[in-house]
Amino acid sequence: MIALGGVIGAGLFVGTGAGIALAGPAVLISFALAGLLALLVMRMLGEMAAEHPSGGAFSVHAEKALGEWAGFTIGWLYWSTVGVVLAVEATGAAKIASTWIPAVPQWAWVLIFMSALTAVNLTNVRNFGEFEFWFAGLKIAAIVVFLALGAAAIAGVIPSVDSPGLANLTPFLPNGWGGVVAGLMAVVFAFGGLEVVTIAAADAEDPKHAIGKAVRTSITRLLIFYLGSMAVVVTLLPWNSAEVGASPYVAVLTRIGIPAAGQIMSAVILIALLSAINATLYGASRMLCSLAERGEAPKALLNRKNGVPRNAVLASVTFGFISVLLNYLWPDTVFLLLLNAAGSSLLIVWGFIAISQIRLRRTIENPTVKMWGYPYLSWLTLAGIVAIIGLMLNDDQARGQILSTGLLVAVIAAIALSRTASRRRSLRGRT
Numbered sequence: 001m002i003a004l005g006g007v008i009g010a011g012l013f014v015g016t017g018a019g020i021a022l023a024g025p026a027v028l029i030s031f032a033l034a035g036l037l038a039l040l041v042m043r044m045l046g047e048m049a050a051e052h053p054s055g056g057a058f059s060v061h062a063e064k065a066l067g068e069w070a071g072f073t074i075g076w077l078y079w080s081t082v083g084v085v086l087a088v089e090a091t092g093a094a095k096i097a098s099t100w101i102p103a104v105p106q107w108a109w110v111l112i113f114m115s116a117l118t119a120v121n122l123t124n125v126r127n128f129g130e131f132e133f134w135f136a137g138l139k140i141a142a143i144v145v146f147l148a149l150g151a152a153a154i155a156g157v158i159p160s161v162d163s164p165g166l167a168n169l170t171p172f173l174p175n176g177w178g179g180v181v182a183g184l185m186a187v188v189f190a191f192g193g194l195e196v197v198t199i200a201a202a203d204a205e206d207p208k209h210a211i212g213k214a215v216r217t218s219i220t221r222l223l224i225f226y227l228g229s230m231a232v233v234v235t236l237l238p239w240n241s242a243e244v245g246a247s248p249y250v251a252v253l254t255r256i257g258i259p260a261a262g263q264i265m266s267a268v269i270l271i272a273l274l275s276a277i278n279a280t281l282y283g284a285s286r287m288l289c290s291l292a293e294r295g296e297a298p299k300a301l302l303n304r305k306n307g308v309p310r311n312a313v314l315a316s317v318t319f320g321f322i323s324v325l326l327n328y329l330w331p332d333t334v335f336l337l338l339l340n341a342a343g344s345s346l347l348i349v350w351g352f353i354a355i356s357q358i359r360l361r362r363t364i365e366n367p368t369v370k371m372w373g374y375p376y377l378s379w380l381t382l383a384g385i386v387a388i389i390g391l392m393l394n395d396d397q398a399r400g401q402i403l404s405t406g407l408l409v410a411v412i413a414a415i416a417l418s419r420t421a422s423r424r425r426s427l428r429g430r431t
Contacts, residue, residue, distance in 0.1 A: 023183030046215030056290025135275030150232030
């Protein structure tokens, strides 16, 4: 459930409209390509995590495969980025809540949500799992109902809705293959969050079994949810309608005639965002704790109570609480600024996962979870990640985001290499 719920976020319910606007009905190809890439990355990550379960997950794997600098770099990159993502998610949830109860300002909602979910993460880890189970269950139920209603409308079994048949699927490539590529860049980030399951599995009673089961089942179900949802949207409605661009799910529910469709989807998106905050904070705190265990973060972060690294949780939520002030000062612009600041670190993390798996597979004789077609699919996955980064560098709108992420990676890597060099000098001085 964590694997499924961790990925189903507001990006699916709202952000997919941008992909449809760019690719038209061919957004199905964009989603299929992005989903295939995510499937392969998850398989690679699962192979390593089943053999080396750790709260540091891909950071630990990078350190084993490439050296301390790589583990330090990817661990701190992930932690710093998801700290910003926490603020983005809390701001998005606050925007929805403030439309329902305008008397409570946006910054106050951010404070309420951050405080409540910090409290959940500070208690026993079982509480985190319980909250995330129900959050994920509600999101999955919403998508299943959406797919059922959409399929019924397409089949023409809803009396008040005329089935459009396949009319809205032509032309299938209104913007050509360039539109598919642009759509791919827009939708690939909707698969972010998969990595949390391998972080969470370290707290399971049987990590190998938990990781194996999650990897084998979650991605295929996610592809059904994602591709099924997009198929319903582009079949029932014209791809270039303003309503689809704004919120495809609301547009479909309105077309079917569901009362208060906008409010229903707002409630679903709010749940998705709260779930994302819960899972993101969990992943960030475990990553920070893993860095501390390896001597790459302050040892004070290792303080645990009931199995929970309390100081790591508090440190990870810091920027989320800083966003309370940002929402107070700039409530109308803070969401966009934070979103841009989050950058494209997902692709960098995926790249490190691919490289680590290619190197570590040589040391694993009989992996519990095997990457398919090794080494060919592993290299193909890495090539796909590099290709998307290259496409973003050639895109005027995406270039700034990928360059800022690259700069952040370079700064963290420089710090890591400096630490390593300093330690070596110190050792030579002692001898």
